Amino acid sequence: MALVHKLLNGSYILRKGLKPSVAACPFLSTRSADYCSSSLQKPVATPGKASTQRTAAGGLQEDQREVALDIPSPEEKPEVSFDKAIKDEIKEHFRRLKDEIVNHWIGPEGRPLQEIILEQARVVWQFRGKEDLDKWIVTSDKTIGGKSEVFLKMGKNNQSALLYGTLSSAAPQDGENSQSGYCAMISRIPRGAFERKKSYDWSQFNTLYLRVRGDGRPWMVNIREDTDIIQKTNQMYSYFMFTRGGPYWQEVKIPFSKFFFSNQGRIRDAQFQLLLDKISSIGFTLADKVDGPFFLEIDFIGVFADPAHTEEFAYENSPVLNPRLFK
Amino acid sequence: MLARGLSRGWRGICGAALTGAPFSQVPSQVPRGLHCSVATHSSDSSLVPRPPEPLRQPAKPLSPHEELFRPAPDGARDKASFVRAVQNFGQHNVHKRGHVDFIYLALRKMRDYGVEKDLAVYNLLLDVFPKEVFRPRNVFQKIFVHYPRQQECGLAVLEQMENHGVMPNKETEFLLVQIFGRKSYPMLKFVRMKLWFSRFKNINPFPVPRDLPKDPVDLAVLGLRHIEPDLSARVTVYQTASSKDSTGTADPTQQHIVGIQSPDQQAALARHNPARPIFVEGPFSLWLRDRCVYYHILRADLVPPEEREVEEIPEEWNLYYPIQLDLKYGRGGWDDYEFDIDEGSSGELLASSSGLEEPSPPPPQEQEEEEDHTQRQQQGQS
Secondary structure: OHHHHHHHHOOOEEOOOOOOOEOOOOOOOOOOEEHHHHHOHHHHHOOOOHHHHHOHHHHHHHHHOOOOOOOOOOOOOOOOOHHHHHHHHHHHHHHHHHHHHHHHHHOHHHOOHHHHHHOOEEEEEEOOOHHHHOOEEEEEHHHHOOOOEEEEEEOHHHOOEEEEEEEOOOOOOOOOOOOOOOEEEEEOOOEOHHHOEOOEOOOOOOEEEEEEEOOOOEEEEEEEEOOOOOOOOOEEEEEEEEOOOOOOOEEEEEEHHHOEEEEOOEEOOOOOOOOOOOEEEEEEEEOOOOOEEEEEEEEEEEEEOOOOOOOOOOOOOOOOOOHHHHO | OHHHHHHHHHHHHHHHHHHOOOOOOOOOOOOOOHHHHHHHHHHOOOOOOOOOOOOOOOOOOOOOOHHHHOOOOOOOOOHHHHHHHHHHHHHHOOOOOOHHHHHHHHHHHHHHHOOOOOHHHHHHHHOOOOOOOOOOOOHHHHHOOOOHHHHHHHHHHHHHHHHOOOOOOHHHHHHHHHHHOOOOHHHHHHHHHHHHHHHOOOOOOOOOOOOOOOOHHHHHHHHHHHHOOOOOOEEEEEEOOOOOOOOOOOOOOOOEEEEEEOHHHHHHHHHOOOOOOEEEEEEEEEEEOOEEEEEEEEEEOOOOHHHOOOOOOOHHHHOOOOOOOOOOOOOOOOOOOOOOOOOOOEOOEOOOOOOOOOOOOOOOOOEEEEEEEOOOOOEOOO
């Protein structure tokens, strides 16, 4: 029961992370591959594995992740008892529920209120161990039949995460895709007790801060909002992250006012600013149409409130494209 | 009926815009195919229907106007021959039959001729469309997508322009208005391109020039200057002399080593204790647009704090102005913009800068970056 519940709620709609081309036609529907439907077959056939069921929601890309640097670490044999696994799962969920109720008395998100109010810089994701890598999903155009490969592993001395692979823009010969060549790293949606979706609240911050070391390729940062009440599965806010390359760590600061809105992979004419109170996930996409190997080393991802940045939204709506907004 | 017509038009536009594959219209100048087989069937008197002829497929099926793009006898594939091929199409038939297929074919061939970033060529290609025919004239034509295949073709031309980062100009606008009218989808896409391209033109904080140097040494110098933030860094190039006894198959590029080092790094290297090891790490890849360049770095571990020598600045140096200033500008004492992240222990790994306080931390690791270019390492991408 827990398995199926997890699978049903652990679905991600994969979007073709092409460069934001302008909306050629408002009736376009990009072919989106549903992760859940493809991964449903695999774990149901092997119900006994306790270790795989936690990673079942990640789908096909789990096996693309490397285990260790060079020496494969011997993993202990997973317990193959289905009942014990279910019991552990149920206990885990009740423990999370208890934590949530207790945290509610301490303050928002389990931290005292004055700490949350006075906070001006927060580290949201850091990469210091394997469990930090579990919070991310890595995808590439293999799902539509392309040939790009992408892997995620811990970097040097467990101080960073290294996302590396090869991009290949050879289009899959399936008659419906003419372009290909992308890979992405998306964060998992934070889950509470009983796999309820939670969201991040960054309303007191206004800038995204990334400490990365790239190889000169331009990446795209995508932020998705929470889909709790309204279905917004194909909408996201994006902006570009240009890496410098080189051995120095690069600090990338992107104000949230610079993110533009896109739906189904195309920039929309009607733009609105990104609202920060219910953020679901963040993702990095590489689709710069250049074949070859790439890497991106990420130290941590944080948000902070830049007092010098007073812009609310960077893009005006144009009356030529949106006459109805200007009536 | 309205909805059906609309949906048919939409699906067509969706399909073609997605695939980009040529949506061939009924080929008017190729008389074979549908009509021919019907004729033979009616004249055939046998009761058993003939099995379909095995398709004699050549290695690659030729598109209708492929012969226009056959390489010239001298084999030059450049802008002039491409322009000639496009102009030849118009000369053969005044009514420009099959122009949609031809334009799709030309879009595919652009890369071979090296003109995919040339705006004049795109304008010439748009010129192939017959003018004033596809403009909607009454309200019904405006509601339905008037000439959907042609509009998809126009969209494909603009989409390829967009994929290669070519900004359309007034001539393109005039052509589009002449061909499709002001309220058409290609015109809408043109407006969007103008808007978003101009917004995103200068957002790269580390711009790379559009025309990369062909010489690998120059490319290496550009790459090294790109990654080194210190502007006073010096680039040194070591190059082997071109050998006098050159064989015919020798590579024109000579072996070379290009290095960059800033004065701070030089001073740090001078201070370095020879008893401690220095590491050469690499090769790391650096992408400049679509060319990849590999570099190595020379680094040493940070000296642990107890062994670090503190430089004594004599008092009289500070007479006119302080040599060292330790100011925290502007912010109040209650502001705290540091990230609560645990840094790696210095001494074992590359030490990194300690937080947001320092405005521009000098690289604490001592480095001299050098680049080793042998033919097998450099991968040039077209």
